[in-house]
Amino acid sequence: MNPPIKVLILTDGSQVKKWVADIIAFVSDSPDFIISGVVVNTASKKSSSSFLYRLLRLADRKFFKAKSNPFQTVSLNLDSSLVYTTLPIQKQFSDWLDEDCLSFIREKQPDVILRFGFRILRGPILGMPKFGIWSLHHGDNKINRGGPPGFWEVVQQDAISGVTLQQITEDLDGGKVLGRAFTKTDLLSFHRNQVTIFEIGIRLFEEKLKELANGQLKAEVEIFDFYSNPLFKNPDNKKTLSIIFNFGIRVVKRTFATLFHEEQWIISHSKINNSEETLYRFQNLIPPKGTSWADPFPVFYDNELWLFAEEIIGKEPGKIVCFHYLNEEKRFSSPQTIIQEPFHMSYPFVFQHEKEWFMIPETGETGNVILYKATSFPYSWEVSKTLVSGKKLFDVTPFEHLGKWYCFASERSRATTSPNDLLQLYILENGPLGAWKLHPSSPIKMDVRGGRSAGSIFQKDGKTFRPAQLGAPKYGYALQIYEILYLDDLSYKEQLVETILPHWSKDNLATHTYNQANGWQFIDSQRLVRKK
Numbered sequence: 001m002n003p004p005i006k007v008l009i010l011t012d013g014s015q016v017k018k019w020v021a022d023i024i025a026f027v028s029d030s031p032d033f034i035i036s037g038v039v040v041n042t043a044s045k046k047s048s049s050s051f052l053y054r055l056l057r058l059a060d061r062k063f064f065k066a067k068s069n070p071f072q073t074v075s076l077n078l079d080s081s082l083v084y085t086t087l088p089i090q091k092q093f094s095d096w097l098d099e100d101c102l103s104f105i106r107e108k109q110p111d112v113i114l115r116f117g118f119r120i121l122r123g124p125i126l127g128m129p130k131f132g133i134w135s136l137h138h139g140d141n142k143i144n145r146g147g148p149p150g151f152w153e154v155v156q157q158d159a160i161s162g163v164t165l166q167q168i169t170e171d172l173d174g175g176k177v178l179g180r181a182f183t184k185t186d187l188l189s190f191h192r193n194q195v196t197i198f199e200i201g202i203r204l205f206e207e208k209l210k211e212l213a214n215g216q217l218k219a220e221v222e223i224f225d226f227y228s229n230p231l232f233k234n235p236d237n238k239k240t241l242s243i244i245f246n247f248g249i250r251v252v253k254r255t256f257a258t259l260f261h262e263e264q265w266i267i268s269h270s271k272i273n274n275s276e277e278t279l280y281r282f283q284n285l286i287p288p289k290g291t292s293w294a295d296p297f298p299v300f301y302d303n304e305l306w307l308f309a310e311e312i313i314g315k316e317p318g319k320i321v322c323f324h325y326l327n328e329e330k331r332f333s334s335p336q337t338i339i340q341e342p343f344h345m346s347y348p349f350v351f352q353h354e355k356e357w358f359m360i361p362e363t364g365e366t367g368n369v370i371l372y373k374a375t376s377f378p379y380s381w382e383v384s385k386t387l388v389s390g391k392k393l394f395d396v397t398p399f400e401h402l403g404k405w406y407c408f409a410s411e412r413s414r415a416t417t418s419p420n421d422l423l424q425l426y427i428l429e430n431g432p433l434g435a436w437k438l439h440p441s442s443p444i445k446m447d448v449r450g451g452r453s454a455g456s457i458f459q460k461d462g463k464t465f466r467p468a469q470l471g472a473p474k475y476g477y478a479l480q481i482y483e484i485l486y487l488d489d490l491s492y493k494e495q496l497v498e499t500i501l502p503h504w505s506k507d508n509l510a511t512h513t514y515n516q517a518n519g520w521q522f523i524d525s526q527r528l529v530r531k532k
Contacts, residue, residue, distance in 0.1 A: 004032055015076070017074070026205075036108040037110065039104070040085045042087050043087055063189075068414065082108075094119060095120065097121075113125070113129045113132070113134070121133065134168075139162060140160075141162075148194075148234055154187060159472040162181065163201040181421065183448050199414045199417045262530075266293060267294070267522060268522070269521065272516065290313060291313050293524070296524055297350050304324065311337070319340040320348045338380070341363075344362075348361045353432055356373065358433075359374070360398070367390055369396055370387070371383070371433065391411060392411065393424070395409065405428035406439070406487065408453050409453075419452065420448050420452040421445070423453075425438075441490075454479050454480075455514045457484070466483075469512050470499065474510060479500040482495065500523075510526040
């Protein structure tokens with residue numbers, strides 16, 4: 001057994017923000033790490049925010065509440081023998097540590113330093129730890145450097161906001177990239193967007209620390225590292241006034257649009273044409289006004305075609321319905337409700353195993369993955385068992401590959417994070433009804449572009465494909481098809497081969513599920529329709 005990895009922490013005080021405390025607690029609680037020292041910066045911090053900017057952020061926090069507060073101040077209970085306080089030598093934007101502080105760090109022999117304080121570090125400290133100095137940049141450093149975190153993405157209405165974990169150099173935002181995570185930008189609130197990216201930053205940091213402990217630390221491969229955008233700064237009063245004006249116009253437009261229109265999901269279908277898939281030629285299943293049909297899962301059984309889907313009526317929780325294709329009439333029947341619970345259900349993943357039919361609908365907000373079994377296929381179902389409890393997993397997608405069973409599931413790991421970003425891969429021991437074990441390559445993605453499943457794994461021309469959601473600029477915006485290049489119990493590799501945008505109809509807003517069965521294919525789409 002390897003000795004624990006020695007970690008040294010850099011902070012701006014013994015009181016830190018909760019997001020920092022959460023990462024430090026992860027390190028402290030793990031047997032793989034030991035905190036060998038803490039260096040506390042005693043230099044005072046100056047605020048350069050304009051009056052209107054501060055007023056804007058205050059109003060934003062008041063009107064757009066978040067489910068968590070990673071900026072809450074928390075006191076660290078530190079062993080005084082591990083703590084060294086220092087006033088760094090400051091020059092413009094940079095900090096140098098004096099020789100006494102450097103001697104303290106050398107004495108502690110850290111393998112890795114986690115930076116949660118100080119400004120741009122310069123000098124001998126950069127070369128001390130074996131695994132470098134790690135620092136979170138709350139933005140995608142390819143397109144956003146500077147600050148405030150999570151702010152300019154909302155101002156510019158960027159679809160995606162990112163977080164970057166770096167092994168820093170003397171260029172604070174230009175170090176070696178250890179990993180990135182991406183989520184959908186909250187286009188209405190600076191505060192909520194900032195909360196979300198700080199929360200996903202915690203998970204990114206934890207996952208990379210796990211890789212380090214397992215001896216499998218991976219870094220981003222970047223041939224070029226050009227940064228062509230400006231260095232972002234806090235807006236002055238004039239710029240803030242412009243931001244407030246433009247933000248007000250957007251809110252009025254959104255409010256006006258919802259007065260007369262509502263979003264509705266429909267299902268489209270076609271026979272599979274191997275040479276071309278022209279989506280505007282698909283036939284539509286259109287629900288009544290106030291109702292949505294989505295997440296189509298077709299099943300061909302006893303020479304009959306059945307279509308399972310989610311139905312939402314008004315503000316009721318989603319339920320599972322089933323359509324029957326009437327061969328003589330060449331149309332689908334009206335849907336029949338087959339499973340309805342007091343909680344939301346969707347994504348009715350139906351599969352056959354050992355001549356019995358099972359379904360795993362999406363029930364993520366319950367914190368359970370629930371397996372249903374058909375007592376009389378296709379209309380009668382009962383709960384068989386709970387496959388996983390205590391985890392919020394969404395759009396569970398099991399599949400068999402080379403005689404072994406695996407499963408994709410998207411996880412909401414923290415209260416404020418999205419269920420559309422973090423894609424986990426599990427090994428299903430003893431088949432699809434057996435125990436779940438996290439695959440060594442998990443998480444497969446920490447990215448809203450492909451981080452949530454969009455249908456069953458399917459085959460074409462001897463290759464295996466995974467449909468996924470592109471979840472920005474809005475939930476379920478588009479589909480991405482990934483080819484699974486390699487999968488066994490140790491490794492996983494995929495590549496993006498196709499993107500399906502919701503542009504085949506002028507009324508479309510989104511598309512987020514694609515499935516096939518026995519020569520048929522189904523896709524859903526969201527459109528804007530007039531209210532009743």
